[in-house]
Amino acid sequence: xMRFATLLKHPADWMTxxxxxxxxxxxxxxxxxxxxxxxxxxxxxxxxxxxAVRDSLQGKVESLPGMKDGFSxxxxxxxxxxxxxxxxxxxxxxxxxxxxxxxxxVVNRKQTLSLMINEEDHLRIQAIRPSLQLREAYKxxxxxxxxxxxxVDFAVDAKLGYLTACPTNLGxxxxxxxxxxxxxxxxxxxxxxxxxxxxxxxxAVRGLYGEGTExxxxxxxxxxxxxxxxxxxxxxxxxxxxxxxxxxxxxxARAKLVAEDPIMVRDRIGRAAGNLTYAHIITSKEALNHLxxxxxxxxxxxxxxxxxxxxxxxxxxxxPAHLQxxxxxxxQPEARDIIRAQMIREHLHSSMPPxxxxxxxxx
Numbered sequence: 500x501m502r503f504a505t506l507l508k509h510p511a512d513w514m515t516x517x518x519x520x521x522x523x524x525x526x527x528x529x530x531x532x533x534x535x536x537x538x539x540x541x542x543x544x545x546x547x548x549x550x551a552v553r554d555s556l557q558g559k560v561e562s563l564p565g566m567k568d569g570f571s572x573x574x575x576x577x578x579x580x581x582x583x584x585x586x587x588x589x590x591x592x593x594x595x596x597x598x599x600x601x602x603x604x605v606v607n608r609k610q611t612l613s614l615m616i617n618e619e620d621h622l623r624i625q626a627i628r629p630s631l632q633l634r635e636a637y638k639x640x641x642x643x644x645x646x647x648x649x650x651v652d653f654a655v656d657a658k659l660g661y662l663t664a665c666p667t668n669l670g671x672x673x674x675x676x677x678x679x680x681x682x683x684x685x686x687x688x689x690x691x692x693x694x695x696x697x698x699x700x701x702x703a704v705r706g707l708y709g710e711g712t713e714x715x716x717x718x719x720x721x722x723x724x725x726x727x728x729x730x731x732x733x734x735x736x737x738x739x740x741x742x743x744x745x746x747x748x749x750x751x752a753r754a755k756l757v758a759e760d761p762i763m764v765r766d767r768i769g770r771a772a773g774n775l776t777y778a779h780i781i782t783s784k785e786a787l788n789h790l791x792x793x794x795x796x797x798x799x800x801x802x803x804x805x806x807x808x809x810x811x812x813x814x815x816x817x818x819p820a821h822l823q824x825x826x827x828x829x830x831q832p833e834a835r836d837i838i839r840a841q842m843i844r845e846h847l848h849s850s851m852p853p854x855x856x857x858x859x860x861x862x
Contacts, residue, residue, distance in 0.1 A: 500561070501570040501608060503581055507824065511588065511610035513629040514811050520630035522798045523746040525678045525718070525811070528589070529636040531624040531644050532663045532672040534654040540664045541601070541617045549601025549617050556616050559650055560605045563643060566614075570606040575599050580829065583820035589627065591615055612639060619664045620672075622647075631742055633675050633735050641731075660727065669727045675735060676705075676722030677742045682795045683752035685717050686767070693748060697721060700741060716787030716814060721745065757799060768796035776847055780833070781840040786817050790843075802851075809846055817842060 513526055534540060538552050553573065561571050574582060574595065582596040591604050595618040603616040615623040624647075626639035647653075654662040661672035668674070684690040694704050703724045706714040721742055723734050756764050771792035774781070781789075794810040796802035815821060817839045823830050826838060 501568060501606075503570065503572070503577070506570045506606065506610070507584065507821075510812055510815075511627075513611060513627050514808070514815070521807070523679055523681070523749045524631040524742060525680055526627055526629055527631055527633045527636045527677045528625060528627045528675070529633065529640045530626075530674045530676075531640050532620040532661065532668045532674075533622040533624065533644070533647070534662055534664070535621050536652040536654045538621065541598075541619065541621060542664055544601075544617075546600050552621055553601045553603045553616050556622060556651070557603050557605060559647065560614050560616070563646055565612065566605060566607050566643075569608050570604070572604055573600075574602040574604060580820055580823055584824050587815060587818040587820050590625075592618055592623075594618055595623075612643065614643070620668075631677060631739065631746065633677065633739050633742075637673075637675065637731060637735060667724065667726065671726045671729070671731050671734065673726055673731055673734060674722055675738050676720050677738075679719050679721060679742070679745060679749070680717055680791065680794065681719055681745070681749050682717040682791050683749045683756060686764070687752045687756055689748070689752055693745060694719070697741060697745070700737075701725060702738065702741060715784055716791040718787075718791070718814075753795070753799065764799075765801065768792050768799075768801055772796065772802070772851065775843050776851055778840045778843070780836045781843065782832075782836055783817065783819060783839065786839055786843060787814060790814055790817075805850055806847075809850055813843060813846060 535552060535555075538544065539548060541549055541552075544552070557571060557573075560566055561569070574591075577585075582591065585591045585604065586593055586596050588610065590606050590610065590613045592615065595602055595604070595615050598617065601617050604613065605616070606613040611627055613625045615625070624640045624643050626636040626643075628636045628639070656662055660670040661668075663669055663672050681690060684693055697704055701724055703722050705720040705722070706718075721738070723738055726734070729737075771789040775786070775789050775793060790810045790813055793802065794807055797804055797806040797810070816825075819835055822835050822838050822842070830838070
C-alpha cells in the first residue's frame, strides 16, 4: 500500500489542470453514509466491535477496483499531525481525526476517492472532482457503493432508506457539496443576500472545512441539508442549479467591479501580490485572503493564468499541518508564519509579472 509520504508527494488529481470552469467552482464532492445491518453504530459500539467493523470493511475496500495500491491505515496508528494533514486535504473529517481505535481511512492514489471507516457512520464514501461536476462525483461514489453492496449487508429500511447515525442523513445518506471562490460577491458586498437566499432554499453554507468552520480566502461550501424524501437525482439537480446560479452571480459581480471600479480591483490584487511576494512573516488567515485576491487577478487575466494552480496548491500546502509535516517537526505559530512566507515567496518567484499600474500597463 501507499506510504503517507507518497500520498503527499503530488497534488490531488482534482487540483491540477484548471481552466475557465474552475474560476468560481473549485471542486464538487459527494459523500454517501452507510452502516452495517448487524453492527451497532460507531457512537454506540464498544472498542472490540468498532475494531471488528474496521477489520471487515478495510480489506473489502482495499480490494475494490481503483483502490488497490492506495493509502490505507488505521487512524490510531497515525500521528496527530498526519491526521490533521488528511483533514486539510479533505480526505477525512475533523470528527474522524478525533477518533481512536477502530477508525480507518482508505484513499486512492489520485485522491479522488476516500473512504472513512467508523466516523459517525460505519462507512463514509467520498468522491471529489474539479469544477461543477456533482453528477460525475456521484458516479464515482455510487460505483464504489454498488460494489460494496454485493459483499456487505447495509442497514436499509423499506420506508426510510439508508439508516444513519444522524437522522438528518436518513434516506439517500448523500451529502453533495461544492467549494466556491466568491471574491467578487464579497468585494461588492453582495455575499450576505446571496448566502441568505441559499439558506432559504434549504441548502447549507459552510466554511473551508465544513460545519462550524470559518470562511477563509473567500471560499464557501454549499451543500444539501435534507436527504430524506428526495432521490439522489433530485438532490443533484437542485444543487447543481443553485450552484450554477451562484457562479453566474459571482462572474457578473467580477465583471461589474472591473467595469465600475477597476482601480480598486487592481489595487486589491496588487497589494495582495506585494504582500505575498515580499512578506517574511504571514499568518494562515492572511495568506489565504491574499491568495484569494491573487487567484482573482489570474482569473481576470490581470496576472498570468499559471498562478491559478499555484494559488490552489498554496491554499492547502500553507496550512499548519502541511507546513509542520514538510518541516518534519511540530512548530510554534510564529515559526509556521515564517516558513509559510518563505514557501509562498519561493512559489511565486518565477511566476509573478512585472509591476502593473492602474491602467493595466506594465511598468
